[in-house]
Amino acid sequence: MIKVSVMYPSRSDARFDHDYYRTKHLPLIKSKMGAALRYYTIDKGLADRDGRRPGAFVAMCHLLCDSVGEYQSSFGPHAKEINGDIRNFTDVTPIVQISEVVVENSAGRGTESLHRIPNDRDLASHTPDQVVR
Amino acid sequence: MIKVSVMYPSRSDARFDHDYYRTKHLPLIKSKMGAALRYYTIDKGLADRDGRRPGAFVAMCHLLCDSVGEYQSSFGPHAKEINGDIRNFTDVTPIVQISEVVVENSAGRGTESLHRIPNDRDLASHTPDQVVR
Numbered sequence: 001m002i003k004v005s006v007m008y009p010s011r012s013d014a015r016f017d018h019d020y021y022r023t024k025h026l027p028l029i030k031s032k033m034g035a036a037l038r039y040y041t042i043d044k045g046l047a048d049r050d051g052r053r054p055g056a057f058v059a060m061c062h063l064l065c066d067s068v069g070e071y072q073s074s075f076g077p078h079a080k081e082i083n084g085d086i087r088n089f090t091d092v093t094p095i096v097q098i099s100e101v102v103v104e105n106s107a108g109r110g111t112e113s114l115h116r117i118p119n120d121r122d123l124a125s126h127t128p129d130q131v132v133r
Numbered sequence: 134m135i136k137v138s139v140m141y142p143s144r145s146d147a148r149f150d151h152d153y154y155r156t157k158h159l160p161l162i163k164s165k166m167g168a169a170l171r172y173y174t175i176d177k178g179l180a181d182r183d184g185r186r187p188g189a190f191v192a193m194c195h196l197l198c199d200s201v202g203e204y205q206s207s208f209g210p211h212a213k214e215i216n217g218d219i220r221n222f223t224d225v226t227p228i229v230q231i232s233e234v235v236v237e238n239s240a241g242r243g244t245e246s247l248h249r250i251p252n253d254r255d256l257a258s259h260t261p262d263q264v265v266r
Binding site: 002003005007018022026030038039040041042043044045046047048049055056057060068095096097098099100101102103104105106107108 | 135136138140151155159163171172173174175176177178179180181182188189190193201228229230231232233234235236237238239240241
């Protein structure tokens with residue numbers, strides 16, 4: 001299983017509409033990606049380790065898919081529309097990170113991912129225009 | 134519910150032992166935090182959005198607790214020991230972010246967090262020496 005983390009760095013003058021992000025943007029991604037998007041999570045930044053708000057990132061979402069290929073083939077065709085929606089809730093450019101899920105949930109449900117580990121072939125086909133911009 | 138994200142920025146000459154991180158460091162955190170740590174997740178960086186490896190972060194973990202207070206009271210007393218273990222797997226200093234979990238898992242299990250939203254009082258008591266260093 002892989003996780004695509006979309007992280008919005010915080011900035012003192014940043015605009016970010018958390019309600020829109022939760023009620024419109026993520027549901028848009030879900031509707032476009034379909035079953036390839038196993039599930040997603042949303043985080044709202046509270047503080048860094050010294051208590052400064054909202055921390056390094058004002059918001060993050062994590063998109064869980066079975067493989068990089070599944071992500072690419074489901075997100076890619078809708079990337080332009082999805083990324084075009086970003087301006088509706090923020091003026092921050094996100095950092096995008098693709099990770100292998102080593103432990104999905106230590107308490108049980110998929111404790112250690114038994115899914116296929118992404119290989120070189122997956123990454124070789126990972127082209128820029130298919131991911132979040 | 135809150136999430137403490139511990140993110141290790143990538144660096145070309147960085148040292149990071151993913152096996153130690155998974156088999157020793159996170160289990161150490163779990164053993165020290167006890168039931169206050171609802172569960173954790175581990176990510177291993179694969180690529181950024183342009184396919185460059187391993188992406189902005191070489192590894193991340195996310196610690197899920199019911200509240201900032203639960204995290205502080207369970208992690209704080211063991212912070213020195215836990216943080217002292219970091220040198221055993223990496224020479225990278227992590228970024229720590231505390232977030233409110235807005236959506237824990239869109240597919241069901243705790244779809245929208247019904248837990249109490251952290252308030253000013255929680256954050257006011259969030260002192261630097263109680264969190265990851």
